[in-house]
Amino acid sequence: MIYAWVDGQRRQPLVKGEKTECKHCGGMLTAVLPAQNIPHWRHKAGDCDTWSEPEGPWHLQWKESFSEECREITLRDPLTNELHRADVLYGQGTGFETVLELQHSPISEEERISREQFYRQGRRMFWLVHLDTKSSTHGWSFEISLNFKDKRAEYNKHIYGIMHWFGRSTQFIEKWKRSNAHVFFDFKGHIFHLANKRLSEQLNNGMPLEKGEFAVCELTRKEFINAVQRPQSGR
Numbered sequence: 001m002i003y004a005w006v007d008g009q010r011r012q013p014l015v016k017g018e019k020t021e022c023k024h025c026g027g028m029l030t031a032v033l034p035a036q037n038i039p040h041w042r043h044k045a046g047d048c049d050t051w052s053e054p055e056g057p058w059h060l061q062w063k064e065s066f067s068e069e070c071r072e073i074t075l076r077d078p079l080t081n082e083l084h085r086a087d088v089l090y091g092q093g094t095g096f097e098t099v100l101e102l103q104h105s106p107i108s109e110e111e112r113i114s115r116e117q118f119y120r121q122g123r124r125m126f127w128l129v130h131l132d133t134k135s136s137t138h139g140w141s142f143e144i145s146l147n148f149k150d151k152r153a154e155y156n157k158h159i160y161g162i163m164h165w166f167g168r169s170t171q172f173i174e175k176w177k178r179s180n181a182h183v184f185f186d187f188k189g190h191i192f193h194l195a196n197k198r199l200s201e202q203l204n205n206g207m208p209l210e211k212g213e214f215a216v217c218e219l220t221r222k223e224f225i226n227a228v229q230r231p232q233s234g235r
């Protein structure tokens, strides 16, 4: 985790050897200041959020795009007592909550589904999936798939291109097409909204998209941030 409470202040660790207590499980947190990565906290006896993953500069810069009090919010399922940390949570307590999950490392479809089931309880959920060209081939596939010329349709003042996924397998894009949340890709700092099943059909004259076919529109970073912050958006 990037933030923890130290003497009434929520922050990143500043010096090596710093220690504090996790507010949620009471476990001891120690400062980690790696030369190659961002300063963060580590649970000495295992993270209380079993979904926690190593985070880097990509996570940090996105978390910093949202106000401090919205970052890393721990949510607990009242029935099962299961606990997870949302990367960003907007509108807490307003009745119009939005969770943003920042996904850098690949996850299986089962993991995607269980996270959606947890976070979507009474909330809207956005995924921001990092299409990193360094760690996977998906970024490369995405880049050569982009095509806004051949097949396009307008929805909500945005132009969506309908295109084919290039690459050996369509597993990646199909997995995200099946999501019940709102899926966005971050590709080299450009943000794309992936149309879900319902919107895709609407864009495609009422016909479902074929396997490997997908529809995206490009958004500015600001438009994306606004969409997360807007309480009742249809997208």
Ligand SMILES: [Zn+2]
Binding pocket: 022, 023, 024, 025, 026, 027, 043, 047, 048, 049
């Ligand atoms: Zn903890």
